[in-house]
Amino acid sequence: MTDQPETLLKLLCDKGNLGAEDFVELFDKTAEEVVGKGNRNPTCSVRTAFRWKSGKTRPEALSADTRRVLQAMFARDAAALLAPPPLAEDPSAPAFNLEHEIDMTAREAHDDASGTAAASVSDTSLDQLTDDVASLARAYAALPAIEVFRRGRTLQEELHNQRDRTQIPAQQQRLLVLTGQTMALLAAAAFNLGSFDNARRLARAADLYGESSRFEPLRAYADGMLAYIAYFTGMPAEAVSKARRAQAYGGLGDTARRRLRAIEARAHGYLGDTDSARQALRLSLDAESGARDDLHDGIGGEFGFTPERLAMSNSSTALLIHDAGQAEHSARRALDLVSGKPQAARSAHVLGGAAADLAMARLLANDVEGAVDALTPLWDIPPEQRVTGILVRTGQIQHFLARPVYRTSILPRQLRDRVEEFTRTASTHQLGSVTALLSLEA
Structure with missing residues (x-):
């Protein structure tokens, strides 16, 4: 029947x-x-x-x-x-x-x-959104963090609207990945604006999108961002843990591994574990297997980790373990690499960070005049591009120059005042408190 x-x-x-x-x-x-x-x-x-x-x-x-x-x-x-x-x-x-x-x-x-x-969206629309996310990632270094955040927020809303319109699994998967990438860029921008709690929340959102879409390079990037935030907020042990967990994800290319090992090295340096810091630093330089992934290598930009950014990060690690010679060498390399790029492609973050690291290395050798010269590129960085990494470093210089030994000397006082003015006039006006990372008097 x-x-x-x-x-x-x-x-x-x-x-x-x-x-x-x-x-x-x-x-x-x-x-x-x-x-x-x-x-x-x-x-x-x-x-x-x-x-x-x-x-x-x-x-x-x-x-x-x-x-x-x-x-x-x-x-x-x-x-x-x-x-x-x-x-x-x-x-x-x-x-x-x-x-x-x-x-x-x-x-x-x-x-x-x-x-x-x-109940689907045009593949052409998805292609355009893919290009928009990649373009924002690649333009990140040349844009003020607040502009990145605004553009990222617009992209987030458009991606949300498109996800509501489609029931096609392949399109949903693609939109999840794009949304996760956008969350990661928003997290980076929030961090550079000094909004650490919100940066952490956005990075975790990116990780969740990576988990939902089964896109492990995104999860690795998000965990690296969480490690970076932990490092800058005075939790180096958590930073080491997050960086190591991120390295356990599959499908990572050399760029991702260089980035994660550089973050781990700095966290070890903050903890005073010189041997582990040096080992992680060496591994960051030795990641040359030829492996690539679609995020760190395919898109690159803020998701990448250029040689000059690696050199800048390693100069900071060297300062943390009190190796002024290595710090100066790495900072010089970062400055040489970034100066060799077209003006529009130069990262203000790398330029300012490396200049500050070079100045600090020279201050450790009591070379105040050398520090003044090293900071020359810093003064040209516009207020809207003075991001967290730069301001933390200039804050350390300001703190170092406030030592009693310099109080009666004209040049250190002038340099300290100029660094203070540089920090004070940063248009981002950092939203979070920053932990002083260096104990250079020890």
Whole structure:
């Protein structure tokens, strides 16, 4: 015996040759006639019609106005319409017609496919969003952090809208990855603006998107960001833990591993673990297997880790372990590399950070004049690009020059005052407190 339709509603629609789109049109027309509330009339979509006919909706879940419309359409109350139809043997039940059932099944399959196709987004739109995220990542170094945040927020909203529009799994997957990448850029911008708690929250959001999309390079980047935040907020042990966990993800290229080992090296240096810091520093320089991944290498930019950025990071590690010679060598290399790039491609973060590290290395050797010369590139950095990494370093210089030994000397005092003015006039006005990372007097 052929199975009965799931609901009386489906049976009546089949008998009346009422496809899903026709059903929606009739429902809207009847709602206007019976309810007459204009924009507040109950509505019905193709998917809703399928759900009602398949018996997946309880009558009490419907609004009173919706029940009125259904009763007007079929002269039966909603409870009866959404319940299974009477048995075929019941004389009052409509006769079951196999050929008609096949015809209606084919029609509904076509309607469902049309509805699914409508619930998707253009591949061209996705390609443009992919380009927009990559462009923001690659332009990051040349943009003020607040501008990155604004652009990232706009991208976030657009990606959210597109995710609501599509039911296609492949598109949902792609949008999850793009949203996670955008969250990571927002986290980096929030960090550079000094909003550490929000940067941490955004980095964790990026990690969750990476987990949902099964995109492990994104998870590694997010954990690296969390390690970096922990380092700058006085939690070096957590920074080591996060950096090591990030290195355990699969599918990472050399760039990702260089970045994570450089972060780990600095955290070890902060902890005073010189041997571990030197080992991680060596590993950051030795990551040359040729492996690549789609995020750190494919997109690059802020997701990458350029040679000059590695050199700058390693100069900071050398300062933490009190190796002024290595710090000066690495800082000089970073400055040489960044100066060799076109003006538009130079990172203010690297330029300022390396200049400050070079100055600090010379101050450790009591070379104040050398420190003044090293800081020359710093003064040209616009207020809106004086990010956390630069301001932490200049704060350390200011603190170092406040030592009693320099109080009666003119040049150290002038340099300290100029560094203080540089920090004070940073337009970002750092939102979070920054821990002093160097104990250089020891």
